[in-house]
Amino acid sequence: MKPFSPEENWLLPHLNARKGLQLAELGCGDGERAAWLLERLPPEAAYWGFDSHTARAEAAALRLSSFAGRGKVERRDPAFLLPLAPASQDAFLLLDLLENLRMDQLYMALSEARRTLRAGGLLFLRCKATLEPRHYISPEDWKILQETKIDRDGVSREALVLERLG
Secondary structure, X not given: OOOOOOOOHHHHHHHHOOOOOEEEEEOOOOOHXXXXXXXXXXXXXXXXXXXXXXXXXXXXXXXXHXXXXXXXXXXXXXXXXXXXXXXXXXXXXXXXXXXXXXXXXXXXXXXXXXXXXXXXXXXXXXXXXXXXXXXXXXXXXEEEEEEEEEEEXXXXXXXXXXXXXO
């Protein structure tokens, strides 16, 4: 899965502000976005990506092998728990993935973002606007920091930056 846009610059101001960044991504695809991020983030940033397709996960792991252990990838079905400790992540990416999931996987993906993010951690969520992502976000768990509508190639998408509340 390629990033929706060639650059993900909207992520960087939020991510670069964090020291010792622990970043997880569900639906990492072939690792193109992960490599792009690791090239731009501070050297102490660590990335753990998950993808449900073996070939994509293997391609991503190969692409990230040059980052000296800062990036790792695992094949994982989004319907199951991730091998991440509770409140262990500073940021969690769910980009252009939710519309491709079954309902049980969608709820589990959002639940895992909530479970693994520290208080004050950030969830980056982007999906087709028709999915109405706000319907899946509990206001008692999340504060919306940024909301952007993107219309490109006839597809309307919504991008959210959410902060995990304590």
